[in-house]
Amino acid sequence: MMADGAVRPHYRAFAEWLAQQTHDAIERKRAEADLAFRRVGITFAVYGDNAGTERLIPFDMIPRIIPAHEWALLQRGLEQRVRALNMFIDDIYHEQHIIRAGVVPAEQIYRNAQYRPEMQGIRVASDIYAHIAGIDIVRAGAGEFYVLEDNLRVPSGVSYMLEDRKMMMRLYPELFASHKVAPVEHYPDLLLDNLRSVAPVGVIDPTVVVMTPGMYNSAYFEHAFLAQQMGVELVEGKDLFVNNNAVWMRTTRGPRRVDVIYRRLDDDFLDPLAFRADSALGVPGLLSVYRAGRVTLANAIGTGVADDKSIYPYVPAIIRFYLSEEPVLNNVPTYQCRHRNELDYTLANLAQLVVKEVHGAGGYGMLVGPAASKQEVEDFRARLLARPDVYIAQPTLALSNCPTFVENGVAPRHIDLRPFVLSGKTISMVPGGLTRVALREGSLVVNSSQGGGTKDTWVLEQ
C-alpha cells in the first residue's frame, strides 16, 4: 500500500479479487494449507525436541507482489553486489589489494572470527567463494531497496520459496491465470548447473552431493528437498571419507568419488582434524583434499569474512573498489560503535535505533529501540558500553508493509525479501525469493525463530 492508503497499481487486480473473498473462505484455505504442509512434513525441527514437536512456519496466503521494473533493478543490484563480494573474498585470501589500498582496515579482516587463515593462498575453482548467497533486502519506498544482510555461508529458506509457490498454485489457481507471475520452480536446475560448473579442474562429469548435519538440524527438510530435486545424494559426514587425496562416499557398491559438496554445515564442523576436534559431523582430512583443489565446497570455507556485520558498512566501498561502479542497492546507514563518535551518536539516540551484535544471528542479541521499554534500553546501554566493538547501530527504516491475513482480517505487516543469488561461471537467480513477514503487529523481526512467517513472492512479468 502507498502512504496515502491507496493500493499500489500492481496490487490492484489482487485487491479486487481479495475483496470478493470471505473471511471464512480464506480461513478454510488456510486450514487446508496447514494440513498439507504438515502432511508433506514441511516443518522445522526444534533442537532437543522429539519428533512430535516439529513446528510449522506460518504461511500467509496473501502474496507479496513485485512489479517487473523493480525486480529488474533489484536483479542488477544483486548481481553487482555478489560479484563484488566474491572478488573481495578472493582478494582477502590472496593479494589483499583492498587492504593495501586502505579501503578496508586490516584489523576488520584479521580480527574477524570468520576469517580463515587456512584459506590464505588457496585457489578455488573459478575463483568463486559464495556460490549461493541469500541477500536480505527491505524496501523503504518506491524503487528504494536496502540490503540488510549478506548471507554468504549457508543461507536457507529456498525450499520455502518453492513450497509456498506450489501451495499458492494449488489453493488459488485462478490467481495465476489473472496475474503473469514469473516462475521460480527451475531453481534446483539452476543450482545443479551452478554446482557442476564449479567442479575441480579437469573433472568432466562431476558427482555432486548435498551435505547435511543430519535429520535433527532445523533446516533438514530443505537439505533433503534440494538433494531430491537435484537428484543427488544427501550425505552426512559419516557417509564420506578421505583416501588417496580424494573424497569418497560409502555406497552399497563400494566407494565412489565425490567432486562437489554443497555443504549445509558451518566451517567449524567440516573437518575435525582442521577445525573443531569434537565435531562428529564432518569428514577427517577434508580440508587437505580441498586445499589440493581436488574437491569443491560450496560455499567455500571462510566466506563468512565478508557477510559479517563488521564488514557490511564497507560493502559500497568494496563495490566501487572492484567494479568501479556505483552501488545499485543501498546499504542501511550503519554506525560502528567501535568508533568513538559513532558510539556517542548511538548512545544519544538509542531509542530510535536498532542495535545489533556484529556476530549475532536469528534476531537474538539485538535492541529494537522504538519497540523497547525504557528499562530494556538502559540495560542494553550497559552492554553496549562494556563491549562497544561488537555492536553496530542502524536507523529503523520506514519499512514497507504487505497486507497479511491475521486473526482480525487483513492488516499490514512488515516484510523483507531474501533472493538467492547463484555464482558459478555466470551469476543466475530466479525472479523472486523468500518473503518473510513479521506476524506480530508493529514487529520488525521476521525470523522464523522469532515467530515470523513466509509468503509467496510474485515478480510480475510485465
Next chain:
Amino acid sequence: MLSRTADHLFWMARYTERAENTARMLDVNVQTALLPQSEDAARQAWRAMLGISELQQAYDRKHGAVAQRDVIEFMVCDPDNPSSIIACLTAARENARAVRGTLTTEVWEVQNQTYLDLRRRLHGGQLRQDPSQFFEWVKYRSHLSRGVTLGTMLRDEAVNFMRLGTFLERADNTARILDVKFHDSESEAETRRDFYYWAALLRSVSGFEIYRKVYRDVITPARVAELLMLRADMPRSLLACMDEVVDNLREVRNDVSSETERLAGQLHAELRFGRIDDILQRGLHDTLTEFLQRIYELGNRVSRDFLVPLAA
C-alpha cells in the same frame, strides 16, 4: 546408493511389514477370542502370541498376568516394546524421514500420514472401541506403503533394499506364526478346536480363501504347512518370500556379496524343491527353527555386505 540410505530404506520397509504382521496376529486372536472357549484356553492363545514375538519376558515384567486388554495395549501402544505397532510405525517414519529425499513424495507422504493418523486414532480411542477396525487400518497402510513404492519409485537399488527388508521380515513372521500353532496342536488333540486354530492361522496370513481355492478340501495341518512354506503362488509363504529375497539380492550384488547370495540361493532351493512329507518327517518345529536362524543370518549378512560396510 549410499550405504546409510540403503540401511534406512531396508529398515523402513522392515518396520512397516512388522507392524502389519503384528496387526494380523492381534486381529486373529481378537477374532478367536469371540469363540466359545475356556478362559484358560484364551489366556493360552494370548501367551502363545507373545511367544511368537519372543516378548513373553518383557510382557511379564510389565504386566504379569495375561489379559487380552493388557496384551493388546502392550503390542500396540507401548513405546518400550520395540515390536509394538507404535514403535514400528514411528521407527519406519523416522527411517523414511532420514532419507526422504530418496523417496518419491508419495512414498514419504504415506509414511508421514500413517504416523500422524496413528497418533490421532490412538488418542481417539479407536483401539478400545473397535480393535479390528484399527488392525484393518494398519494392514491397509502397509498395503498402501508397498503399493505406492511399486507404483511411483524408480526400479533401482532403493526399491531392491526396501523389498529385501519387506520379505526378510515377512519370511520371519510367517515362520513364527506357523511354528507356534504347530506347537499348540501337538499338545492339544481336539480336532474340532484344531479347525479353528488352522482357520485362524490361515486368516492371519490372508490364506483362508486361498487354501480353499488351492486344495478344495478340508483343512489339515500338513496342507497348511505346505501352503505357507512351499507354494510360490502364496504371497506370504516362505518360498514366495525367498523368491523375492533372491531376486533383489541379485540386483544389488557387489564385490563381497557372493556368499550371501549363495546362502540365500541354497535356502531358496530347499524350499523350491522340498516336499512337505519330508519336512514333517524331520519335524516341522526343527525345520522352522533352523529356517529362522538362517533368515536371521541372511539379515545380518545383508547389513554387513551393503548397509554398514567398513571404511575404505
